[in-house]
Amino acid sequence: MKHILMALIAIITAAPGYSQHSYHAIIKDTKTKEPLIGATAQLVGTTLGGSADANGLVTIQQIPAGRYAIIYRFIGFETRSDTLEFPLATADTALVLLEAEEGEDLDEVVISTTRSSRTIADMPTRVEFIAGEELEEKSNMKPGDIRMLLSESTGIQTQQTSATSANASIRIQGLDGRYTQILKDGFPLYSGAASGLGLLQTPPLDLKQVEVIKGSSSTLYGGGAIAGLVNLISKTPTEERELRFHINGTSAKGIDVNGFYGQRFGKVGTTIFAAYNGSAAYDPAGIGLSAIPKVGRYTVNPRLFWYLSKRTTATIGVNTTLENRVGGSMPYIKGETDSANTYFERNETKRFSTQLTLQHKLNEQSQLTLKNSYSYFDRTITIPGYQFNGVQQSTFTEVNYTTASERLEWVAGANVWTDAFAEKLPTNVPLRDYSQNTLGVFVQNTFQATPKFFVETGIRGDYVIDYGFAFLPRVSLLYKATPKLSTRLGGGLGYKPPTIFTEESERIQYRDVLGVHPDSNRLETSYGANWDINYRTSFADGDITFSINHLFYYTRLNNPLMLVPRAAGLYSFDNIAGHMDSKGTETNIKLGYRDFKLFLGYTFTDAYIHQAGIKTENPLTPKHRVNSVLMYEVEDKWKIGLEGYYIARQKLSDGTTGRDYWIMGFMAERLWERFSVYINFENFLDARQTRFDTIYTGTLNNPQFRDIYAPLDGFVINGGIKLRL
Secondary structure (H helix, E strand, O other), rough: OHHHHHHHHHHHHHHHHOOEEEEEEEEEOOOOOEEOOOEEEOOOOOOOEEEEOOOOOEEEEEEOOEEEEEEOOOOOEOOOEEEEEEOOOOOOOEEEEOEEEEOOOOOEEEOOOOOOOEHHOOOOOEEEEHHHHHHHHHHHHOOOOOOHHHHHOEEEEEOOOOOOOOEEEEEEEOOOHHEEEEEEOOOOOOOOOOOOOHHHHOOOEEEEEEEEEOOOOOHHHHOOOEEEEEEEEEOOOOOOEEEEEEEEOOOOOEEEEEEEEEEOOEEEEEEEEEEEEEEOOOOOOOEEEEOOOOOEEEEEEEEEEOOOOOOOOEEEEEEEEEEEEEEEEHHHOOOOOOOOOOEEEEEEEEEEEEEEEEEEEEEOEEEEEEEEEEEEEEEEEOOOOEEEEEEEEEEEEEEEEEEEOOOOEEEEEEEEEEEEEOOOOOOOOOOEEEEEEEEEEEEEEEEEOOOOEEEEEEEEEEEEEEEEEEEEEEEEEEOOOOOOEEOOOOOEEEOOOOOOHHHHHOOOOOOEEEEOOOOOOOEEEEEEEEEEEEEEEEEEHOOEEEEEEEEEEEEEEEEEEEEOOOHHEEEEEEOOEEEEEEEEEEEEEEEEEEOOOEEEEEEEEEEEEEEOOOOEOOOOOOOOEEEEEEEEEOOOEEEEEEEEEEOOOEEEEOOEEOEEEEEEEEEEEEEEEEEEEEEEEEOOOOHEEEEEEEEEEEEOOOEEEEEOOOOOOEEEEEEEEEEEE
């Protein structure tokens, strides 16, 4: 009896063990078929689960008999669910394929700036982009221009060049604004004389995305892209109508009314963007000078698309901007002029440009593209006793050929770039008229050496008439160690033709500035390199996501063009016998938990000018900058954000040091199906240079302005409504 009882106990005890089972699966990317290391598999309603190893293999043991749903997750990929009955009919290892999420995963983002058809994950060139929800959120803060959109990124600084008219330029990695090339759909429309107000005259509503390449990009786009380039990509029409309106008002007496329409009708499509952006003069410091000028600007950008056949598409666009901007003495602006308040700075601009693109697919792998643009820019700057008035006319024509296979891609082309500037009025210096014509050819190759290793090489040759030949090689490498870890290394040469249109001359309205000439000036040349490391992962079954990108960079600029004082109060641009170098790091961290996202950024910049054995800091270049943004988002309902930016002390051109400061902001948006409303509290700590430092010396009637290194408008509230009809 004893033996029978023990046998029954053994059978009962062993029964659960015999009814428990194991499950083995390999989880891979649907597109690349690479294993997704760290992907998770979880039995719904149980604590059973596992993570994929280096081969993508996940094993779940001790599964009781029964029917279960298994959830597969991996950061940036669509969640998949399978229902299985245990015990399984076969013990074979299952193959599970996950697809990348649309609009979330960087792997699926297609970048046009690199002239490649590859997605961003397979590009050796390091590209940053702003699109989707991030672009929408930034447009809430500054719907009239793209300053805010760019300045809140690591390594990018918008530098105000006028204390009263708010003119600004963009700096990348510590180099002056003239070394950054700004493009619109690949066209160089904002160079030379047209660069002065480019940032302020570009509303973001008609943009699909913004692409940024930091470091030398001259091999791709020619002169001027030494520090990097910014490419503004416009929206294109789809068969579903897109009709949007954005109306915004500010406590600083500003108003923005923007509208966008886009739709495709069979073989014809169109997009139309129109905007009015205006503001009254605003003086939060009460010092009698405008921190925000009186502005009235009208913008109209229509584009037409002809889908001539399945292989041929033609696009033509027109950009028109008319603006009157006046800053200075508040009584003068209000029409209350008296003998003590007569200072003003008036900018009147007319910007007109066309863009034509013709694309023809020769076959499934090859395409021929013809591009042409014409740009007309008329600007008049008037201050008491002086006026600068000139017209810039430029053209850009390019033809390129691309061909791509699964592992190899070629891009080759040639372009002609003309740029002519003519002053209208005589001045106390010889007219600064010039004509610069550039002929260029380029070729680029992208090669996938292995599933994990990509190589991109390029060569460009530019001949700048009167200034000579520039040879511009570049190379970029990408190594994808795992789906979570990758690294890029790249570098190249660059150049910039001499120009009087710089931050230095803009600050003094080009007064008493002599022109440039091939007999006394030459090309600025550069070389640079950058190396970054990217890592991303997830925890807690995908509820927590983490990614980090760390970049090291170095750029050396030989014989930089500097504004040098001369006799009789004149200034000339000279190529100094020395060099400028900028080196540093950028760190970007993204941490997500369900509906919360935290973005952290840190920029370290070390930029110096070396001349005659003397090393001096490049003015207006903070060594340290911290970016932080916390977002809470409930899909299609709420967006709430809190942001903080720290800018460290920086040397000024007069030898003094500006103080450090924090800028804090808060934004909330409530969304419905067809519209949303928002409110934004920008700079609510009221960080202003006029609170802790001076912006001018002398008198209000004849102010001598100092460098502007901190905001002047202070705490501003803006709010608005966005309609989607």
